[in-house]
Amino acid sequence: MALLEVKNLKKGFADTDVLKGVSFSLEKGQVLAIIGSSGSGKTTLLRCLNFLETPDEGQVFVDGKYLTGTNLSDEEIRLNRLKFGLVFQNFNLFPQYTVLENITLAPTLLKQGNPQDIQATALRLLEQVGLTQKKDAYPHQLSGGQQQRVAIARALALSPQVLCFDEPTSALDPELTGEVLRVIRGLKDRDNTMIVVTHEMEFAKSVADVVIYMADGVIEEMGTPEQLFEHPRSEKTRSFIRGAQQAF
Amino acid sequence: MFLPVTLQLLSGFAETVKIFALTLIFALPLGLVVAFGSMSRFTPLRALTRGFVWVIRGTPLMLQLMIIFYGPGLLFGLPSMARSTATVVAFTINYACYFSEIYRGGIESIPKGQYEAGQVLGMTKPQIFFKVVLLQVVKRIMAPMSNEVITLVKDTSLARIIGVYEIIWSGESFIKKGLLWPLFYTGAFYLIFNGVLTILFGYLEKKLDYFRG
Numbered sequence: 001m002a003l004l005e006v007k008n009l010k011k012g013f014a015d016t017d018v019l020k021g022v023s024f025s026l027e028k029g030q031v032l033a034i035i036g037s038s039g040s041g042k043t044t045l046l047r048c049l050n051f052l053e054t055p056d057e058g059q060v061f062v063d064g065k066y067l068t069g070t071n072l073s074d075e076e077i078r079l080n081r082l083k084f085g086l087v088f089q090n091f092n093l094f095p096q097y098t099v100l101e102n103i104t105l106a107p108t109l110l111k112q113g114n115p116q117d118i119q120a121t122a123l124r125l126l127e128q129v130g131l132t133q134k135k136d137a138y139p140h141q142l143s144g145g146q147q148q149r150v151a152i153a154r155a156l157a158l159s160p161q162v163l164c165f166d167e168p169t170s171a172l173d174p175e176l177t178g179e180v181l182r183v184i185r186g187l188k189d190r191d192n193t194m195i196v197v198t199h200e201m202e203f204a205k206s207v208a209d210v211v212i213y214m215a216d217g218v219i220e221e222m223g224t225p226e227q228l229f230e231h232p233r234s235e236k237t238r239s240f241i242r243g244a245q246q247a248f
Numbered sequence: 249m250f251l252p253v254t255l256q257l258l259s260g261f262a263e264t265v266k267i268f269a270l271t272l273i274f275a276l277p278l279g280l281v282v283a284f285g286s287m288s289r290f291t292p293l294r295a296l297t298r299g300f301v302w303v304i305r306g307t308p309l310m311l312q313l314m315i316i317f318y319g320p321g322l323l324f325g326l327p328s329m330a331r332s333t334a335t336v337v338a339f340t341i342n343y344a345c346y347f348s349e350i351y352r353g354g355i356e357s358i359p360k361g362q363y364e365a366g367q368v369l370g371m372t373k374p375q376i377f378f379k380v381v382l383l384q385v386v387k388r389i390m391a392p393m394s395n396e397v398i399t400l401v402k403d404t405s406l407a408r409i410i411g412v413y414e415i416i417w418s419g420e421s422f423i424k425k426g427l428l429w430p431l432f433y434t435g436a437f438y439l440i441f442n443g444v445l446t447i448l449f450g451y452l453e454k455k456l457d458y459f460r461g
């Protein structure tokens with residue numbers, strides 16, 4: 001059974017339909033890359049999965065557990081959120097906390113173990129993202145790439161079953177994207193299940209097990225990187241990929 | 249002459265400091281409650297709170313003092329409160345409304361991403377507010393709050409109007425003895441007090457300098 005199952009997800013705002021029925025599934029340990037032009041609904045999809053938006057219709061299952069009931073209480077929504085992690089485009093670190101505190105804050109508040117264990121986990125994650133020596137720094141003392149790596153460690157500290165990234169390198173200077181992509185690549189090797197919205201085609205090609213091309217709120221095409229990038233079936237997909245490659 | 253005058257002014261100044269301190273103790277938290285009311289998603293509560301804040305900010309504190317002190321007796325034949333109690337009540341309501349607007353401005357200036365980061369990390373709403381947002385708000389509102397607090401020091405002199413023996417009155421009481429300078433001398437008390445507060449706020453701002461946000 002798939003770890004994540006999304007069925008016919010729909011979401012609209014006031015007068016626009018943004019997601020018009022999105023369905024896909026993801027196996028444990030798989031990496032899904034989502035590509036698509038700006039405004040196609042990629043962020044909205046991730047926000048629905050993380051319950052920052054309430055879908056109008058459709059279902060989300062994680063590990064067979066149905067998450068998108070109607071009239072969920074705040075507490076149920078909060079618990080549902082813990083199945084997912086989200087790394088934002090612009091990091092959203094907590095400025096008043098050190099790097100280490102940013103990572104330990106939520107596990108501590110949620111009482112996910114004793115303080116020593118939480119601390120030890122945080123230090124291990126910091127090592128994993130290569131920032132051990134920055135543990136006592138404050139976010140404003142870090143480069144964008146470093147901040148994003150902290151944000152990744154912070155999300156990992158809660159061991160989400162599906163970790164989502166919304167254009168994790170879009171806010172970074174080009175020379176800093178590599179370090180963040182390397183960290184994400186490393187997570188795949190550790191069997192994390194991930195959804196990565198990205199404009200980095202080479203990255204999507206090399207890391208993803210499945211690629212989705214989104215256009216106008218629907219999945220225009222879905223397949224292995226090989227299928228999607230080398231043999232796109234849809235004309236729309238083909239022209240998007242050609243355009244993206246010419247941009248480099 | 250100087251020492252006895254100083255001692256008597258000090259007794260008036262004690263009342264001034266008392267009004268100041270009690271007002272802060274009650275108005276600082278009450279302002280937060282009012283701020284939440286004025287940001288409530290429940291429209292009637294929001295409208296009511298904003299209307300109330302509008303009335304309080306739109307009318308003179310001196311008038312509010314008189315209404316709270318004389319009002320219950322004149323309107324309902326109730327016994328009036330002690331003068332100093334009425335003063336603290338009026339000041340607390342007035343300052344809570346001013347503080348609430350400062351809080352609201354501060355809270356609304358915190359980027360949505362801070363709340364969302366807390367949410368996706370599974371924090372509860374109170375945890376997000378108290379552990380993530382509050383200190384950032386405090387840092388942002390330091391300057392307007394120090395303005396308000398310094399104004400409060402001087403506003404305590406309004407209590408004179410309902411017969412509270414604060415420092416202005418104690419200075420004024422020397423006039424009938426033919427001494428004018430004690431009244432002017434009261435200014436020095438305000439200046440020194442506000443000087444101390446300015447230093448205190450400077451210290452707090454420095455304390456919060458360790459982060460940007």
Ligand SMILES: Nc1ncnc2c1ncn2[C@@H]1O[C@H](COP(=O)(O)OP(=O)(O)O)[C@@H](O)[C@H]1O
Pocket residue numbers: 013014016018036037038039040041042043044045
């Ligand atoms: N909160 C919102 N209110 C109204 N419209 C929104 C909101 N969020 C997103 N949209 C609209 O939804 C569409 C898709 O946005 P988004 O999911 O951010 O796309 P993408 O991430 O693919 O660029 C856009 O047209 C955007 O203007």
Ligand SMILES: [Mg+2]
Pocket residue numbers: 042043044166167
């Ligand atoms: Mg987006």
